[in-house]
Amino acid sequence: MRVDVLTLFPEIFSGYLGQSLLKKAIDLGRVDVQLHNLRDWAQGRHQQVDDRPYGGGPGMVMMVGPVVEAVEAVQARDPTPAHVVLLTPQGRRLDQQVVEQLSARPRLLLLCGRYEGFDQRVIDILQPDEISIGDFVLNGGEVAAMVLIDAVIRLVPGVLGHADSAVDDSFSSGNRLLECAQYTRPREYRGLKIPDILVSGDHGAIARWRAAQSYARTRQRRSDLLDNNQGHTHDQQVD
Numbered sequence: 001m002r003v004d005v006l007t008l009f010p011e012i013f014s015g016y017l018g019q020s021l022l023k024k025a026i027d028l029g030r031v032d033v034q035l036h037n038l039r040d041w042a043q044g045r046h047q048q049v050d051d052r053p054y055g056g057g058p059g060m061v062m063m064v065g066p067v068v069e070a071v072e073a074v075q076a077r078d079p080t081p082a083h084v085v086l087l088t089p090q091g092r093r094l095d096q097q098v099v100e101q102l103s104a105r106p107r108l109l110l111l112c113g114r115y116e117g118f119d120q121r122v123i124d125i126l127q128p129d130e131i132s133i134g135d136f137v138l139n140g141g142e143v144a145a146m147v148l149i150d151a152v153i154r155l156v157p158g159v160l161g162h163a164d165s166a167v168d169d170s171f172s173s174g175n176r177l178l179e180c181a182q183y184t185r186p187r188e189y190r191g192l193k194i195p196d197i198l199v200s201g202d203h204g205a206i207a208r209w210r211a212a213q214s215y216a217r218t219r220q221r222r223s224d225l226l227d228n229n230q231g232h233t234h235d236q237q238v239d
């Protein structure tokens with residue numbers, strides 16, 4: 001998978017891209033992340049990429065010209081057309097189902113905005129898949145883009161160590177339960193002992209205990225996940 005990121009702050013990504021799982025995926029050639037600075041497409045003497053909103057109001061708006069031209073130029077750098085994603089609190093909510101859809105794409109182009117957002121004509125012209133990571137406000141799309149990359153990359157074949165680790169994930173299709181409690185050594189710490197069942201050697205009993213734990217935890221903390229059709233209420237076609 002190729003991921004192009006368009007941002008005014010490419011430096012924000014560098015530490016993250018060198019991090020373990022993603023670094024491994026990049027080193028193995030499974031993922032190719034290319035960062036692009038939107039300012040390289042800025043116009044005029046002042047290298048301007050944002051301007052004051054028509055009609056007044058606070059903040060600055062990302063200008064249509066530099067953004068559209070940047071996306072077109074970056075699209076043309078690879079013959080595989082990229083699925084264009086715009087990170088914005090106005091977008092559809094990212095969840096594991098959306099992550100699974102995105103991970104099937106050969107190429108993504110992530111557009112990160114700052115300030116008060118983009119000139120509407122950016123959206124009218126590019127018709128991006130607008131995605132939000134939750135109902136809270138970030139200072140820009142960069143952290144949201146990293147969240148998206150992180151979630152998508154671990155579903156790319158060959159990135160995770162165990163082929164079925166991703167299938168077991170909470171929220172993956174066919175699994176809408178939270179993970180059960182996990183323990184490692186020591187067997188006792190400050191008087192807290194691990195459940196005896198885990199050292200019983202009875203793998204069937206362990207699997208049943210874990211399933212019951214997952215269910216109880218989900219019912220207690222996230223009963224919304226147990227509702228039928230959960231997560232399908234805001235489905236939207238990705239084209």
Ligand code: 6GU
Binds near residue numbers: 087
């Ligand atoms: Cl994608 N961008 C910004 N600026 N804030 C957000 C977001 C994105 N998702 C949730 N909050």
